Amino acid sequence: MSTFSKAFATTLATGVAFFGIASAAQAASLEEIQESGTIRIAVANEIPYGYVDPNGEAMGAGPDVAKQIAEELGIENIEWVTTQFSSLIPGLQADQFDVVAAEMAILPDRCQQVVYSEPSTSYGEGLLVASGNPSDVHSFSDFAEREDITVAIMAGADQLEMLQALGVPEDRMVTIQSNSDAISTVSTGRADAYAATGLTVGELDNQSDDVEAAAEFVDPVVDGEEVRSWGGFTFASNNEGLRDAWNEALLTFKETDEWRAILSGYGFTEADIEGSFNATTEELCAAE
Secondary structure, X not given: OOOOOHHHHXXXXXXXXXXXXXXXXXXXXXXXXXXXXXXXXXXXXXXXXXXXXXXXXXXXHHHHHHHHHHHHOOOOEEEEEEOOHHHHHHHHHOOOOOEEEEEEEOOHHHHOOEEEOOOOEEEOEEEEEEOOOOOOOOEOOHHHHOOOOOEEEEOOOOHHHHHHHOOOOHXXXXXXXXXXXXXXXXXXXXXXXXXXXXXXXXXHHHHOOOEEEOOOOEOOEEOOEEOOEEEEEEEEOOOHHHHXXXXXXXXXXXXXXXXXXXXXXXXXXXXXXXXXXXXXXXXXXXXX
């Protein structure tokens, strides 16, 4: 199974340097968290995965499932922490929070730094295009086959390696700093499309009439396999006890209609929901 994590390694190295000897911090055990009655859960303010709304309430697929699991584990209070995506793993290592509920993709490089739950979600890729899709693009491979179009990607995102693996030249890629820049980049013609996860594309589509999700999108195939990500909850590497208890509650909750309703309510498709059962964390961490 192909993975796209080289860019993450650079980000991680920066984060570790920032936190210094943070990796030595000892995470609170499940028993200590239950005794205190409070668990600290981090999100990266990315809709629909995990974010805090204007009223200060944690929302998204990760937080909504996390609320159910915390209750099942007898934890009464959740302290939500909002941070940059690149700070999530260093923050766990520095004991700044106990769990990450950002639906962070389970990748081998990350598995060397933290421990994951079993997959809670799965999600594919997508393209954001100008309204009406004037450039008629429907796949990442279009940018390898056509010389007249360009694609935008977010700095540090996995889509860079996907596009490179498909043979898209560097001069057909436009780098932007955040998802918030995508709408203007595409609507003004700076790029013909923006490559991101399907859920991110859907959320951006909802924000403006000037853009839309490319219809009849074809997921990229790299090394003979369709590219799909699996998101899970993340814990400090020395906190397997909390991870194991969380896993048990998560796998039980995934058998309920309530879990399915949470995911579908945030735009996850039936294929995304069923896809979450198609890989294990052990398989994803060992993938090359």
